[in-house]
Amino acid sequence: MTVVLPEFGEAPERSRGRNVRAGYQRGRGLRSGDLVSQLHQDKLYNKAMKLARKRTIVAEPKRLNLYLILRFGFEGLAPGHIVEFGSYRGGNALFMAAVCRELHPGMQVYAFDTFEGMPATDPQRDAHRAGDFKDAGYEELLQLIEKEKIDNLHLVRGLFEDTAEAALKAISSVRLNHIDCDIYSAVKYSYNVSEKYMVDGGYWVFDDPLCSGCIGAMEAVEETLIQRDGRFAEQVYPHLVYRNWPPN
Ligand SMILES: C[S@@+](CC[C@H](N)C(=O)[O-])C[C@H]1O[C@@H](n2cnc3c(N)ncnc32)[C@H](O)[C@@H]1O
Numbered sequence: 412m413t414v415v416l417p418e419f420g421e422a423p424e425r426s427r428g429r430n431v432r433a434g435y436q437r438g439r440g441l442r443s444g445d446l447v448s449q450l451h452q453d454k455l456y457n458k459a460m461k462l463a464r465k466r467t468i469v470a471e472p473k474r475l476n477l478y479l480i481l482r483f484g485f486e487g488l489a490p491g492h493i494v495e496f497g498s499y500r501g502g503n504a505l506f507m508a509a510v511c512r513e514l515h516p517g518m519q520v521y522a523f524d525t526f527e528g529m530p531a532t533d534p535q536r537d538a539h540r541a542g543d544f545k546d547a548g549y550e551e552l553l554q555l556i557e558k559e560k561i562d563n564l565h566l567v568r569g570l571f572e573d574t575a576e577a578a579l580k581a582i583s584s585v586r587l588n589h590i591d592c593d594i595y596s597a598v599k600y601s602y603n604v605s606e607k608y609m610v611d612g613g614y615w616v617f618d619d620p621l622c623s624g625c626i627g628a629m630e631a632v633e634e635t636l637i638q639r640d641g642r643f644a645e646q647v648y649p650h651l652v653y654r655n656w657p658p659n
Pocket residue numbers: 466467468469496497498499500501502503504523524525526527528529530543544547569570571572591592593594597
């Protein structure tokens with residue numbers, strides 16, 4: 412099934428470090444018009460969803476947007492892989508791996524998590540508490556990956572702060588970093604640690620900052636991407652999307 416993004420006006424392909432036209436096409440397309448119903452009839456989206464359905468808490472519009480990025484957003488970018496900081500029961504990582512297996516052979520998906528729940532959180536900033544999401548079911552997830560032969564999905568188990576530096580060095584280049592770890596320290600760390608591995612125009616997609624229970628995640632984005640690095644968002648619905656281009 413062909414999926415067609417809506418047209419959007421005159422905006423240049425690149426300004427202020429983002430492609431605002433692509434952001435409008437995806438964001439407005441998912442809000443109105445028939446893009447969602449096109450995607451609901453899309454064979455690959457539905458096939459990948461079968462694996463993810465019972466294992467992810469990522470809201471559907473966000474997963475649809477990730478699908479649009481995977482399908483339409485990589486043209487012209489240097490080769491690179493996908494990382495997810497915060498994978499819990501692995502559903503969204505399985506989804507992205509299943510899509511990439513068909514659209515981008517060779518592209519790998521790396522899912523970072525303790526798979527034992529949240530580490531200590533900061534009560535001044537975060538609503539989540541240590542141990543939230545502890546029912547990740549790591550062994551069961553490994554078995555599913557093996558059974559379904561999803562050999563482009565790799566679980567990186569442990570605190571990001573202990574695993575990410577070395578793992579990213581081996582991964583070496585990243586096209587898409589899905590940051591879905593809810594709390595201030597983890598969101599800030601996963602953006603900072605990934606920065607030097609992102610390809611030009613690579614995507615940071617933040618699941619949480621606009622959620623009512625994740626003010627700490629918003630604070631991390633405000634401090635790093637907005638205040639320190641002066642970046643401008645490419646998309647604000649259904650989640651925040653930033654690109655790795657110089658903002659000026
Ligand atoms: C909202 S869940 C992720 C949801 C998942 N993407 C999905 O598809 O349903 C957030 C996850 O972030 C993980 N997390 C948060 N901070 C972490 C850290 N510093 N190191 C490792 N994992 C962390 C938690 O263990 C939790 O599983």
